[in-house]
Amino acid sequence: QKEVEQNSGPLSVPEGAIASLNCTYSDRGSQSFFWYRQYSGKSPELIMSIYSNGDKEDGRFTAQLNKASQYVSLLIRDSQPSDSATYLCAVRGTGGFKTIFGAGTRLFVKA
Amino acid sequence: DTAVSQTPKYLVTQMGNDKSIKCEQNLGHDTMYWYKQDSKKFLKIMFSYNNKELIINETVPNRFSPKSPDKAHLNLHINSLELGDSAVYFCASSLDRDQETQYFGPGTRLLVL
Numbered sequence: 001q002k003e004v005e006q007n008s009g010p011l012s013v014p015e016g017a018i019a020s021l022n023c024t025y026s027d028r029g030s031q032s033f034f035w036y037r038q039y040s041g042k043s044p045e046l047i048m049s050i051y052s053n054g055d056k057e058d059g060r061f062t063a064q065l066n067k068a069s070q071y072v073s074l075l076i077r078d079s080q081p082s083d084s085a086t087y088l089c090a091v092r093g094t095g096g097f098k099t100i101f102g103a104g105t106r107l108f109v110k111a
Numbered sequence: 112d113t114a115v116s117q118t119p120k121y122l123v124t125q126m127g128n129d130k131s132i133k134c135e136q137n138l139g140h141d142t143m144y145w146y147k148q149d150s151k152k153f154l155k156i157m158f159s160y161n162n163k164e165l166i167i168n169e170t171v172p173n174r175f176s177p178k179s180p181d182k183a184h185l186n187l188h189i190n191s192l193e194l195g196d197s198a199v200y201f202c203a204s205s206l207d208r209d210q211e212t213q214y215f216g217p218g219t220r221l222l223v224l
Binding site: 008032034038042043044045046049086088092097098099100101103104 | 142146151152153154155156159161166167169201208209211212213214215216217218
């Protein structure tokens with residue numbers, strides 16, 4: 001079982017729709033969860049972090065965490081073509097200072 | 112000003128060669144990382160240094176050797192390059208080893224022929 005799992009996609013949504021990206025993780029003791037965005041040919045950049053169960057909103061982005069289900073998600077409201085990128089879920093587990101990344105979900109927002 | 116910089120940006124070389132990638136951060140961070148991202152976009156930690164001390168050393172071939180001359184620099188030397196080493200190598204930094212927000216460099220695209 002992979003430590004952090006994501007559907008590789010591609011996920012295609014029309015402009016203005018809600019994009020929903022999902023991630024599961026295996027280390028039950030994990031405490032820190034992140035979403036990074038990576039445009040093609042570019043480096044990852046942090047867009048959201050979440051540490052407690054529930055929702056955390058930042059502009060058009062909402063991160064949701066359910067530790068009991070070992071599940072974290074990212075919702076993008078009013079999706080724009082500029083949101084087209086690969087979204088990497090990252091989890092800091094209990095094994096030292098390491099952050100484990102998922103393989104990413106490719107998102108396409110169609111104009 | 113570039114926060115985390117890497118050189119070179121592109122590296123094309125023959126199998127068996129030795130090459131180095133350099134990384135510098137001007138953020139004043141204590142912790143730096145090397146990641147490898149393969150063709151499937153899987154980003155995997157290789158090494159991490161905190162104030163010049165090695166704190167993460169994942170299972171990578173010993174042909175890969177990191178060096179941190181000071182906390183602003185983390186270099187990666189690769190001996191006897193193999194085809195499977197072709198990937199994008201990202202350097203990153205964080206404020207300290209307990210701060211999880213990481214800032215990534217632009218990446219070095221390595222192609223081994």
